[in-house]
Amino acid sequence: MSDLIYLYGAYTIVWAGVFFYILKLHIAQRKLENEIKMLREILNGKKSKKNL
Amino acid sequence: MSEKILVAKDITKSFGRFQVLNGINLTIKRGDRYILFGSNGAGKTTLVKILSTILPADSGELTLFGKKIERRSKDIKAMIGFMSHEPYLYNELSARENLNFYASLYSVKDKKERVESLLKEVGLYHRSHDKIGSFSRGMKQRLSLARAILHAPDIIFLDEPYAGLDIRAQEILNDLIIRLNQKGKTFFFITHDIGKGFEIAKRSGVLSKGRIVYEVEGGEKKAFSEKYREIIREETG
Amino acid sequence: MNAVKTIFLKELMVEFRSKQMINSYFILSLMIITSFRFAFSVIDFSLTQLASPILWITFFFGGMFSLSPIYKREIEQGTREGLLLAPISPSSIYLGKFLANLLVISCLELFTLLIFFVFFPVDTPDLLALLTLVAIGTIGIVALGNIISAISSNLAQSEVMLPVLLVPVLLFTVIMSSVSATSNVFAGAHLLDVMQEIKFILAFDVVFLAVGYLLIDYILED
């Protein structure tokens, strides 16, 4: 039965690996989305200033 | 004087997200001596590399000798000479071996006589057996010009040819260019230095932010350099 | 064809004047062979079994590091644009360089083989089989080494990147097949006995040459 430790190990590694990768991607995505939003605002602000 | 040998239409080029050339329009006729001025980073080297077919453009149309340029068109390359501030020569080889190598690449006829006469023309005949690793910058540049005109090209591009040359070497280079131009060769230069090229230009232009913003035929040096300074001031804000 | 010959001759001339490849090959192969010899002088080992891997590791590392300057020196001297300007196809640059390096490295390997037999005197009943294997294995090393050298010369840290890129592709294809065949030859096999390996190594050679011939254009372009 001690072999089961390998089963637990394998499942833990697979799902933890997938989970952390997805997490990492989502954090990166959020950060970039915010950055784009911020930059767009700066850009629009500049445009409206120029038009005045 | 009438045949258009180079026509560029809306040439653009970017490196990744960085737009270097923003739509270049340019026509060069046979027998021209065209000098394009521009500050560092204006895209001069990129432009001359595209015109001489080393680099492909992203978009736009380039016609040389009435033929549209596609990827690596060999017959057009044989009609182009290119001299850069890099000599494109092998330090391990002698002056003669370097020229022989390029003569074979271009399948020059009567290779031997052609190389001999060019070595004489650029004043390096007495050093032709020495490895060019020992040559001065001016000597290398002269040999580089010999390399560029080896295959009797119809148009010769020069990329900052005066870089690192002393006044004597500059004079020799200018003499050579004018002599060759009188024989019917077309020249296209780029440089950032108004002091050195303007005298021998038939036409001059200014490249700024990836566009040719000013062109003049002949003209006063003083007026031109004032205009040039104005453009550069505008560029840096 | 003319262009290939011109590049071939230029490459040989530059190499024999600068001796970049030749020097690094000699030093490296001598180091590897002697250090293996010293390492195995402390333990008992079977000469026939270990000779083949040692020989190929020497060829592999010698070839790898001596191939590193072949495109890099064109870039450092600024002659790459000169070649790209010329009315020749990039494939002939690849072929010319490949043939020149093949000649240089083959000569170096023959010399290495002599040193090797002095240090590791293995029986080789069929010398022809050994030489055939060395020849076709070398074609593979040089064909792929040329492509990877061209790739790494355009990268930052090119000295590190060359082995990083070359090892996974070369070691598990040409080198392992050659090691396996050569150890059979040392164990007494004849040319016909190792035909299967030879076919595989030849297949690798063809694939690498074809890839280099077809794709070198994209590598040389900036």
Added chain:
Amino acid sequence: MTLKNNIASLILGIAVISILISIYLALVYTPSHETMGDVQRIFYFHVASAWISYLAFGVTFVAGLLYLKSKDLKWDTVAYGSAEVGIIFCTLAIITGSLWGKAAWGVFWRWEDIKLFITLVLWLVFIAYLALRANAKSRISKANLSAVFGIIGFICVPLSFAANRIWQQYHPTVIATSRGSLQASMAFALVVAVFAFTFLYAYLLLTRVGIEKMRETIEEIKQLIGGQNV
């Protein structure tokens, strides 16, 4: 943008549901293996990870070819994203494979096993691929060089797979452990696991490519802002 997000959510949904089903199938529905017992249940997700890594590297190969043909950087982004996702699954496959090996053979790694070997070669090739991209000097040269290297690396694999069979003749052959013939229920669980992971891969690739595109948008906007400063 929203349509794309919807598609991504749909794919993620399918992936999550099918993963839950496949976990149930793998842990509960299938019987214990005759000789290996419950440890054999590693096998489903091990095979699925390995399959996804082959698929991902295959996508990198094809995208590399398409890039060289079209010179469209979009394909290069796909190739890069797929290589990264492939490395993740390849790593998972190697770890689970060696755990399975420890249970089945008593050792973590058998050099004689051709599938382990090829997976390791692929892993090394694509680690080298990522290292190449990290050291490229410009965007274009990154795309060109990595496409060429990805092509070389990928076409070497089947050949080295075939050649490996010949080297094996001279290795002492370890008795091959027979997995036994797959029972129908086991085969079904495996198919579901592969299906689930394929959707997981599709979702990860979409997200990864999306992130790369956002990075490029940011560069673009920054240039626009910089341009207006003058």
